Amino acid sequence: xxxxxxxxxxxxxxxxxxxxxxxxxxxxxxxxxxxxxxxxxxxxxxxxxxxxxxxxxxxxxxxxxxxxxxxxxxxxxxxxxxxxxxxxxxxxxxxxxxxxxxxxxxxxxxxxxxxxxxxxxxxxxxxxxxxxxxxxxxxxxxxxxxxxxxxxxxxxxxxxxxxxxxxxxxxxxxxxxxxxxxxxxxxxxxxxxxxxxxxxxxxxxxxxxxxxxxxxxxxxxxxxxxxxxxxxxxxxxxxxxxxxxxxxxxxxxxxxxxxxxxxxxxxxxxxxxxxxxxxxxxxxxxxxxxxxxxxxxxxxxxxxxxxxxxxxxxxxxxxxxxxxxxxxxxxxxxxxxx
Amino acid sequence: xxxxxxxxxxxxxxxxxxxxxxxxxxxxxxxxxxxxxxxxxxxxxxxxxxxxxxxxxxxxxxxxxxxxxxxxxxxxxxxxxxxxxxxxxxxxxxxxxxxxxxxxxxxxxxxxxxxxxxxxxxxxxxxxxxxxxxxxxxxxxxxxxxxxxxxxxxxxxxxxxxxxxxxxxxxxxxxxxxxxxxxxxxxxxxxxxxxxxxxxxxxxxxxxxxxxxxxxxxxxxxxxxxxxxxxxxxxxxxxxxxxxxxxxxxxxxxxxxxxxxxxxxxxxxxxxxxxxxxxxxxxxxxxxxxxxxxxxxxxxxxxxxxxxxxxxxxxxxxxxxxxxxx
Numbered sequence: 001x002x003x004x005x006x007x008x009x010x011x012x013x014x015x016x017x018x019x020x021x022x023x024x025x026x027x028x029x030x031x032x033x034x035x036x037x038x039x040x041x042x043x044x045x046x047x048x049x050x051x052x053x054x055x056x057x058x059x060x061x062x063x064x065x066x067x068x069x070x071x072x073x074x075x076x077x078x079x080x081x082x083x084x085x086x087x088x089x090x091x092x093x094x095x096x097x098x099x100x101x102x103x104x105x106x107x108x109x110x111x112x113x114x115x116x117x118x119x120x121x122x123x124x125x126x127x128x129x130x131x132x133x134x135x136x137x138x139x140x141x142x143x144x145x146x147x148x149x150x151x152x153x154x155x156x157x158x159x160x161x162x163x164x165x166x167x168x169x170x171x172x173x174x175x176x177x178x179x180x181x182x183x184x185x186x187x188x189x190x191x192x193x194x195x196x197x198x199x200x201x202x203x204x205x206x207x208x209x210x211x212x213x214x215x216x217x218x219x220x221x222x223x224x225x226x227x228x229x230x231x232x233x234x235x236x237x238x239x240x241x242x243x244x245x246x247x248x249x250x251x252x253x254x255x256x257x258x259x260x261x262x263x264x265x266x267x268x269x270x271x272x273x274x275x276x277x278x279x280x281x282x283x284x285x286x287x288x289x290x291x292x293x294x295x296x297x298x299x300x301x302x303x304x305x306x307x308x309x310x311x312x313x314x315x316x317x318x319x320x321x322x323x324x325x326x327x328x329x330x331x332x333x334x335x336x337x338x
Numbered sequence: 339x340x341x342x343x344x345x346x347x348x349x350x351x352x353x354x355x356x357x358x359x360x361x362x363x364x365x366x367x368x369x370x371x372x373x374x375x376x377x378x379x380x381x382x383x384x385x386x387x388x389x390x391x392x393x394x395x396x397x398x399x400x401x402x403x404x405x406x407x408x409x410x411x412x413x414x415x416x417x418x419x420x421x422x423x424x425x426x427x428x429x430x431x432x433x434x435x436x437x438x439x440x441x442x443x444x445x446x447x448x449x450x451x452x453x454x455x456x457x458x459x460x461x462x463x464x465x466x467x468x469x470x471x472x473x474x475x476x477x478x479x480x481x482x483x484x485x486x487x488x489x490x491x492x493x494x495x496x497x498x499x500x501x502x503x504x505x506x507x508x509x510x511x512x513x514x515x516x517x518x519x520x521x522x523x524x525x526x527x528x529x530x531x532x533x534x535x536x537x538x539x540x541x542x543x544x545x546x547x548x549x550x551x552x553x554x555x556x557x558x559x560x561x562x563x564x565x566x567x568x569x570x571x572x573x574x575x576x577x578x579x580x581x582x583x584x585x586x587x588x589x590x591x592x593x594x595x596x597x598x599x600x601x602x603x604x605x606x607x608x609x610x611x612x613x614x615x616x617x618x619x620x621x622x623x624x625x626x627x628x629x630x631x632x633x634x635x636x637x638x639x640x641x642x643x644x645x646x647x648x649x650x651x652x653x654x655x656x657x658x659x660x661x662x663x664x
Binding site for chain 2: 197
């Protein structure tokens with residue numbers, strides 16, 4: 001596919017992205033080891049789609065999201081936004097680009113400044129980017145509050161006067177202020193109670209329809225990700241182990257890790273009794289990940305080759321990628337069947 | 339203490355908090371029954387009073403500001419609320435034990451995990467240091483901690499979250515309790531580790547015949563763990579039923595709404611909206627008159643705003659606090 005055509009389809013593309021965080025020690029603070037948070041990830045997100053990113057804590061999903069917005073500088077790799085490699089951008093070009101990409105954080109309590117009013121918090125992106133005068137900014141903030149389901153009288157209030165769900169709406173309003181094209185939702189609904197979580201998920205979906213937004217939806221909750229995503233990527237220890245269309249991934253997971261993850265998620269239906277795959281042990285440390293396939297230490301089907309060679313993320317079925325030597329040959333074909 | 343059908347009976351429990359001239363009715367008129375060898379799930383959103391209910395049973399409500407202003411908690415024939423603290427201390431950790439949500443903060447960072455589990459055993463059963471140590475190793479093996487003997491010397495920070503929660507379970511089971519209260523025991527854990535811990539708890543329950551009060555906000559976990567479920571909202575039990583009935587034929591509008599508001603794995607249809615519950619959980623300092631759920635309820639009629647509903651029996655073992663069934 002020619003570059004221009006790719007740029008038209010894919011809003012964001014990352015290639016062989018690597019982020020190692022150094023661990024320093026000794027008298028001279030020499031780098032003694034590194035946390036391999038993201039270790040060779042390639043991922044493309046189409047304009048207008050929701051890409052789900054799931055994985056357990058410490059797998060690197062948040063770091064990947066932050067890299068995509070260049071909130072962290074990658075150790076290696078390339079990031080393309082609308083076909084341009086943004087890692088070559090200087091500070092001023094990057095600043096202009098930041099209007100196009102925003103983030104909603106997990107914790108609505110720590111991501112809003114407690115000493116600022118709603119008008120200041122939601123209006124800050126406009127102020128930073130020098131958009132409009134005071135009155136125009138306030139008009140914009142009011143219309144944003146309306147969009148996320150808050151009211152005019154909330155304008156002069158402080159974050160502590162809001163509930164968790166309302167605060168997350170403020171976070172969404174702030175992210176929308178500059179009319180971005182990409183929003184990274186990093187565990188955006190995980191801290192909310194179920195009845196409120198549903199409200200915010202619905203809001204995010206409505207906004208996507210209204211403004212044609214593209215989401216990277218990061219979560220550890222598989223059922224929420226299934227509900228919102230067009231495609232889903234599964235991460236384990238800094239690498240993507242499987243990517244497929246949401247329906248495909250949830251009905252025919254090819255990677256043994258995805259299969260285990262799906263079978264481990266509790267289903268709110270006592271009449272469903274599934275064959276559950278219980279993984280042994282814990283996630284290994286990303287400081288010193290296992291050789292070969294990183295999952296081989298916990299994999300039920302690991303053979304000799306798995307501890308020696310590293311499997312590539314390859315197209316096993318059409319548009320369904322998995323990084324397992326035996327993808328499609330092992331495990332449950334349908335782990336959600338009763 | 340002999341075997342009874344009802345291991346724990348809570349009647350009209352009211353635990354209130356007195357803060358700056360206001361009264362927060364964290365637990366208000368709660369009735370619960372746990373039978374021997376069964377798991378009762380207590381489910382609800384944050385701030386609904388599920389943890390305060392647990393703390394009331396085990397005598398850990400901070401007083402002041404909290405106070406148990408009424409009710410009875412009958413455990414194995416004895417009303418725990420009438421016991422002096424000295425006798426309560428003999429029951430707590432021995433016959434009733436508790437597993438908390440965050441294993442990092444509920445273990446003491448300056449003692450080895452083995453010593454912490456041994457302390458419980460020595461305190462309640464008066465075993466010698468060596469006997470207690472042997473029991474600890476036995477317990478660690480039971481809860482699936484690899485290299486049990488060696489791991490007893492570990493400090494909490496040397497263990498992963500899943501391993502720490504196993505230590506908590508070992509501690510809770512060390513004195514063969516009759517009732518184990520698990521307050522969000524897997525909420526801080528990853529799904530694959532959660533699956534390990536849930537499987538372990540179910541296995542141990544079969545082996546020890548202990549009853550479990552399982553507190554969580556996660557409906558999926560409740561469906562897999564509990565035989566009976568009580569749904570709590572703003573300090574009151576809204577519905578109580580066996581697990582199949584509660585998930586299959588929920589009657590209270592809050593239970594119905596709660597079940598509809600979560601996406602279910604393998605049944606997600608993208609683009610389909612979740613039926614969210616409008617509004618927010620009411621503040622305990624400013625509860626609505628009549629039914630507590632009336633301001634968010636899709637089925638509310640005029641009486642709901644004035645009349646406080648009771649628990650109405652729909653079937654034996656199925657009750658709901660809704661005027662529709664009055």
